Amino acid sequence: MADFTDEQRRIISRLDRAFKDAAKAGLALRVFDGAVLMLPKDALSDPRYGEFGIEGAAWIEDCTQRIAIGLNADGGAGR
Numbered sequence: 751m752a753d754f755t756d757e758q759r760r761i762i763s764r765l766d767r768a769f770k771d772a773a774k775a776g777l778a779l780r781v782f783d784g785a786v787l788m789l790p791k792d793a794l795s796d797p798r799y800g801e802f803g804i805e806g807a808a809w810i811e812d813c814t815q816r817i818a819i820g821l822n823a824d825g826g827a828g829r
Contacts, residue, residue: 772788776791776792777789777790777791778790778791778793778794780814781823781824782810784822784823784824785816785823786816786817786818786823787810787814787815787816787817788814788815788817789813789814790813793809793813793814796809796813798812798813799813
């Protein structure tokens, strides 16, 4: 496990509680192109979900809320 400071551990704990509360409230989280996105779980069944280009951008605009702006979020595409 990484070596976190006490302050970092407190923040991680608060985030863990917040994400658990979000799941109970019917929210999902996705990381896409460096953005952290919150969305209602039912938006995952929208046919535009997972698409790229205009359709994918419309899904992001219509179904998600960007959070954690400034956080270095990598969706798996690279460094």
